[in-house]
Amino acid sequence: MDILRRNNVTVTGNPHGPVVVLAHGFGCDQNMWRLTVPALADTYKVVLFDYVGAGRSDPSAFREERYASLDGYARDVVEVCEALDLRGATFVGHSVSAMVGVLAAREAPERIGALVMVAPSPRYLDDEGYRGGFDARDIDELLGSLESNYLGWSAAMAPVIMGNPERPELGEELTHSFCATDPDMARVFARTTFLSDSREDLATVTVPTLVLECSEDAIAPRGVGAYVHAAIPGSRLVTLDATGHCPHLSAPNATNAALTGFLADLR
Template sequence: MDIARRNNVTVTGNPRGRTVVLAHGFGCDQNMWRLTVPALERDYRVVLFDYVGSGRADPSAFSKERYGSLDGYALDVVEVCEALDLRDAVFVGHSVSAMIGVLATAKAPERIGALVMVAPSPRYIDDEGYRGGFGSEDIDELLESLESNYLGWSAVMAPVIMGNAERPELGEELKNSFCATDPDMARVFARTTFLSDSRDDLKGVRVPTLVLECVQDVIAPREVGAFVHRTVPGSRLVTLDATGHCPHLSAPEATNEAIIEFLVSLR
């Protein structure tokens, strides 16, 4: 299989620099990193891709069985890394992609040598001694709404997820991204994402890790960032002066600065 075509792989930047893989979250595609790529490509080789079922990836490769768990998306990451023969790459994952990166690192530790988690959440549903931000009833209602009227759900939820109500163009962009995703494939990814529990996987991370959280984020509240930081051995936690769940769009300068500072520390 042509993995580069399947996952719409894009490679840019400095071919002699360390490779940085940028991975998008649910309902998005690689275009969401367009404000980060220019900050990286002078010194780093930058790899972007779309998960199967998202963006311009090959929809014929989609399988409900494979993508019914985060392992299926992690396999996308591993196969992209193998196709490009990446070694010791830095994986930057937004939202659910942060956990996908954890799983991919465990599957292919020689391929990924460091992690940047942007607004991560290992579990969205509250549990005893753990605050994920949502009750189980909230997630059930969210998924029922998404499955019954995906476009309507996108119009309502995108501005909430993005935050920054004073900048409605950001919420509009996220809504358009959601709406451009095939509804049937989005439903599978949503269920996989919001019902996932990767808390135990965090304990096995053995690579340098940066956790980026926002001051206010309805999807991944600060208690989640603190949990991830506490659970991943030796990780760094940076709280960005940003609100919403997509700081690489709403506060790209602060996000890029934190990522680059971490990359420099790895030299």
């Protein structure tokens, strides 16, 4: 299989610069990074891709048994890195992709040399001594609504996820992105995302790591970022003055400043 075609891989920026891989979250695609790429392109080689089922990926590559766990998505990331022979790349993962990056870095440490976790959550479901932001009833209702009426769920949830109600165009963009995702594949990715528990995996991270949280986020509330930061020795936590779960779209200047500052320190 052509891995680069499977994941609609795009390579841009400085061909001789350090490598940055940008990984989108659930319901999104690589276009969500369009405000980030210009801040990186002069200095860094930028790799973007779509997970299978998203964007312009190859839908024929979808296998439910593979993508029923985050390990399947991490394997895709590793295969993309291998296909491009990337070494020591900085993996920037939004939302669930932050945890995909943790798994990929553990599987192929020679490929991923640093992590940037944008609005991460290792577990969305509340647990004893841990607040993920959702109780079991919330998750059941969310997944039930998604599975019974994906387009309706998308229209209702996207503005909540994006936040920034005074800028409705942002919620509309995310709604369009959700609706462009194959519903059957989205259902699998949603269950994988919202039922995952990657808390123990955080202790395996040994590479330089930046955790970016938003000051207000309905999906990964304040406190989750601090939990991730505390679980990864030597990590850096930055709380962005941003609302919603997609700061690379709602607050690109602040997000890019934190990202490029971290990348500069790695050089």
